[in-house]
Amino acid sequence: MQVILDLCLVPMGVGVSVSQYVAECDRVLQETGLKHELHANGTNIEGEWDAVMAAVKLCHERVHAMGVSRIFTAIKLSTRTDRHQTMDNKIQSVKAKLQ
Amino acid sequence: MQVILDLCLVPMGVGVSVSQYVAECDRVLQETGLKHELHANGTNIEGEWDAVMAAVKLCHERVHAMGVSRIFTAIKLSTRTDRHQTMDNKIQSVKAKLQ
């Protein structure tokens, strides 16, 4: 089962600047080899469900290991069984309608 | 790693009434034995990360198996390493502040 997922970890109780933790999650995703794209409110990831969810778990473990004792996370995801879809497909579909 | 998670699956393309799919997810959660509570905009679940995420995956598989070819899902979750917290704790902490 393929999934396209938007991940947003919010470290709590460690100040209002959290970019170092977002950067750490980016490093985790680079290590996994999963396709991912940082945006202003999260990071989009695509891949097989188990691989993506393992990466999401690892992001939490690594951010906790940096000394963050509480993390709030918002995730949006979509799965579909009718056809394979990528993040690029999704954006191109919308852009095609806008022309 | 314990997690408290709010799960909301949105079956797409199968009409505007989706309670049968939410009910199926509730059955999945009952089967897992995980503590869970249905609310008006989702279902709260608590437990070990791997057990909870396995249940989330199974919900998707079962809803797809009912003929839904696309699912959009919104998840909120929190993890903490400083102490064990339950869903009941969270609500009681707020209610204590309100008295």
Place this chain on the structure above:
Amino acid sequence: MQVILDLCLVPMGVGVSVSQYVAECDRVLQETGLKHELHANGTNIEGEWDAVMAAVKLCHERVHAMGVSRIFTAIKLSTRTDRHQTMDNKIQSVKAKLQ
């Protein structure tokens, strides 16, 4: 336009215990008279779009006024034009399918 909304404010940089801020949002919602229900991962609210969104804004203003300089918020909402639906309806529809 009626809306059923799940509101979850996450105050950042003020420690890991945030129940006092959730309690303040509950007080705001009580003042508005909107129907609302606290759950383990947020608060469900129902009402007219403008009234609900005014309440959501006021929650942010009040939590900032308590000294929180950054808030992350996750919202889920649904609107429908085919019929009027309440939070109670939604839960009853699922429970009916489970019997």
Place this chain on the structure above:
Amino acid sequence: MQVILDLCLVPMGVGVSVSQYVAECDRVLQETGLKHELHANGTNIEGEWDAVMAAVKLCHERVHAMGVSRIFTAIKLSTRTDRHQTMDNKIQSVKAKLQ
């Protein structure tokens, strides 16, 4: 109060291809003049709270007017009072940490 918001409308009961509705929301946002960026799982918007929330409401009205009777929406947003922050700032902060 400035807000950076991630908007994701999910039209229900109108098939699994929903790019025409996402495109309509993009047109709404273009009309408002608000800075916005489409990504694979939503659209990021920045601006004054009232202007952004008026745009979010208008997106719902326009998608309902296209014949969609039920919409599920996921929103993430952040507000901060300590300093002005833009979507570009957020991404640059992370990228600086990655170098």
